Amino acid sequence: MTPPRRRPSFWEPKYTDVMSARSAPAGVTSADTRGRWGEYGGVFVPESLMEALRQLEAVRVEAWTDPEFHAELDRLNREVIGRPTPLYLASRLTTKVGGARIWLKREDMAFTGAHKINNTLGQLLLTLRMGKTRVLAETGAGMHGVATAAAAAYFGIPCLVYMGAEDTRRQSHNVARMKMLGAEVRPVTNGSETLKDAINEALREWVSTVETTHYVIGSVVGPHPYPQMVGDLQSIIGREARGQMLELTGKLPDAVVACVGGGSNAIGIFRGFIDDAGVRIYGVEAAGTGAKGAPHSAAIGLGRPGVLHGARSYLLQDNDGQILPAHSVAPGLDYPGVGPEHSMLKDNGRVQYLTATDADAVAAFRTLASSEGILPALESSHAVARGMDLARSLGKDGDVLVCLSGRGDKDVDIVAGMLGL
Amino acid sequence: MSVDIQFDLGAHLKQKVSEGRKLVVPYLTCGLPSPGEFVDLYVKLAESADAIEVGIPFSDPVMDGPVIQEASVRALEAGVTVDGCLGLIAEALKRTSTPAVVMTYYNPVHSAGLETFAEKAAAAGVSGLIVPDLPYEECAELDQALKDKGLALIQLVAPTTPAERASMLAAASRGWVYVVSRMGVTGLQDSLASASAEVVDRVKPHTDLPVLVGVGISTGELAGEACRVADGVIVGTAVVKRVLEDDLPGVVSLISSMREAVNPS
Structure with missing residues (x-):
């Protein structure tokens, strides 16, 4: 495969992985300026989402270099988690x-x-910084859904969670927990009715509501900057x-x-x-x-x-x-x-x-x-x-x-x- | 099944627009309701359509609403393959010269290999490609592979695309510029978002290619409204819904009525 032609980078400004560098002498890994991990990663999403991803990356970079953000995250890590x-x-x-x-x-x-809360509280802080007023999540086992619902409740923001119908049955305990925490849970009946299909539905919902809603992805998957951001928060x-x-x-x-x-x-x-x-x-x-x-x-x-x-x-x-x-x-x-x-x-x-x-x-x-x-x-x-x-x-x-x-x-x-x- | 590939989709459509014609592009999910009926429907619609967008189904179509999802599931369950789809398009193109544009997601193209996919699509007579999960930043390789075979890669512009970026996308697009009418997945709607006219206005100064509006254009009235500023419309869900209901005459009459609405005779 021939290497792609050089294109101007979409991601401005160029980010540095300050979060890892700040407190860890080792273990610093980060994607390149195209959001690539070697030949993996990137940003394969509909054009409708590109502006939201650019905004998220800009706000993330700003937060990662802001001592106030880290002070707040440290406090949440201690007092909430x-x-x-x-x-x-x-x-x-x-x-x-x-x-x-x-x-x-x-x-x-x-x-x-579970570890999921490390990620969701951090993403909720970014949601507030972006001025968005609602969050959306997918969940498989329900732990990310619960962690998003809890973080959303903590910050007083409405939360919608997509979960495969098969998973709502085998993890019904977590469905009840999410509802008790005030989240809306929508079972997904497409495809295999599991995590993949929940992500599909969350992406479709996000395309329609991206101007007001932040999509809290629960793992190191998805388009850049999610794998970087979630990995940093979990590090x-x-x-x-x-x-x-x-x-x-x-x-x-x-x-x-x-x-x-x-x-x-x-x-x-x-x-x-x-x-x-x-x-x-x-x-x-x-x-x-x-x-x-x-x-x-x-x-x-x-x-x-x-x-x-x-x-x-x-x-x-x-x-x-x-x-x-x-x-x-x-x-x-x-x-x-x-x-x-x-x-x-x-x-x-x-x-x-x-x-x-x-x-x-x-x-x-x-x-x-x-x-x-x-x-x-x-x-x-x-x-x-x-x-x-x-x-x-x-x-x-x-x-x-x-x-x-x-x-x-x-x-x-x-x-x-x-x-x- | 070799078909003439030295065909410039953009020039062909521009010529039509310069003659005062508004463009109507229906979308069909390949292989539905059956392979034979698909080919017949393509040929029939070609009488009033300016190009036909053919969806090669993907298992996880995140830009599509329930109707086109359902069509994708049915087509895949019926055993439709990428090669099979290209074969059906080639068959249709033996009976009509109305150009075919393939709409599919990136993974089937990536899986085949970009050069291989471009070569097979060209051999089938396909004129262009729309890949809704392949934004500008990731499209350089495929763009080149398609260009080498004389195929157009059509760029999409969304209501959230900032002005500067919209001009960049318009300049990069080939074949036509696809304006997404609203924030959302494919589906029906009752009124046209006012944003779509603004997006068309944003794009127009930066391209001499036709600017087509798609996503949610479900009636002749909406098509007519969109064509007050745009050069044409893409009609997907409204067509596929009728195909799923086995109402093929309904598809033909819908496209004729759109033709009439955008260019009153």
Whole structure:
């Protein structure tokens, strides 16, 4: 493929990743001036949305360099989210596995029960700065929907959430939570009735209301500047975890593991360790049932590059470029694409991408619950499953850091059903 | 199935406009209601249309409202493929010279490979391409690939496009300039947003190509209103709705009535 002709950059002014640079000596990654991560990312949206994206990028750059913005974000992180979240040594799990020490970054203890709130409070601050009066979100497992609804309630702004009809059934607990927080929840009955279709509907709604409404995308996906912005807001996970590991063990972990759907908790924790060459980094995608030919969500492992929802990235698609239905027992991983920064990290080899099946995740859920008293989200359970393998292979002197991205209360019906409890 | 590809869509349409004709461009989802009926409908509409926009269906059409989404689902379920669509267009173009413009999303084009797609489209006789999720900043490669094969890449201008950017898009567009009449996805509407006339005015000084208004043009009355400032209209949902209802005579009479409304005889 020939490189594209040089075009004047749409994004003015050129941004600097001040947020990461400000507090982290390492882990600074950012898209280029075209919003590209290597050959991934970009801005593939209808012309109707271009002006809103330009405005968002301008306001984001201004905020990222404004001490007042950071002071307010720091306050929200402390007082609303309860940061820093603990770094937790899972001692009984470590003993049970019989290998390296297993450390959990406890994003499940963040307000609303997952890392998603790190992103939504930051985007709500930008919404106010843009003078927009309403927010819109998609949600898969419902955790991003809940985190957006809570942030919108905190700032007194109306909130509309699109959720696949299939997901409203399997995560009904979160539908009720969103409604209680004052959000409107619209079930989406198109396509596979999951996260991809919720994003389609959110984009359609956004085209009609873009002048008053900010679209709070919940992962490191979508057109530039979303992957950059969401990754920056989530990078606090990795900055904290790196400092906590050094403080508690005097060294960096041997391996860092996180689950990858769109991939925002993973980018959040990875950013803290990207520049530490001695730290091996693993992303875990959902393999679904693992049966041959059955749908899964391993876009990086088994997909090829394509363009969906505003960005070029690895994608599950057929030979004609039609998007294939994804599947995972974890609704938050049930997505045929992945964030463009992950695609770059796969190609440059910095991160290794593994998979875990539905059964692996449920087994890890049970093991963690019974050995530590923690109910992990089924999404995070994929990372726990491969984290235990890594601990086994590293041996007793090692340290494995797992991002426990969310709590599993939302999943008790799914797991109880599978286990016949 | 080789068809003459040395055809300049922009020049062809400009000539018509210079003769005082307003342009009517209906949109058909390829392969509906059946492959054979699609080809017949194309040929029939070609009698009163100036070009025909043919949608190659995509699984996730984010710029489209419920009607065209439904048509895309039906076409894909019936087994329509990119190559199959281009084959049907080539068949239609053996029976009429009214130019075909393909509307599709970027992933099917990207998946085929830009040069390969351009080559296949040219071989089918396609004159131009509209890719609603490919904004100017990302279009350089495809623009070049299409140019090499004599195909036009049509740029869209929206009500939210600032004046300076609108002039840039107008200058970059080929074939025609597509003015999106309102903020929203494709669908029906009862009145024409006043913004669309302003956008047409913003664009006109920067291009000598025809400026066409689309999205929500569902009646002859709205088409006539749009053509007071624009050079023509694109009619999508109103056509596809009738196709989905199997009302093919209704499609033909709608387009004839639009023809009459924009150029009263």
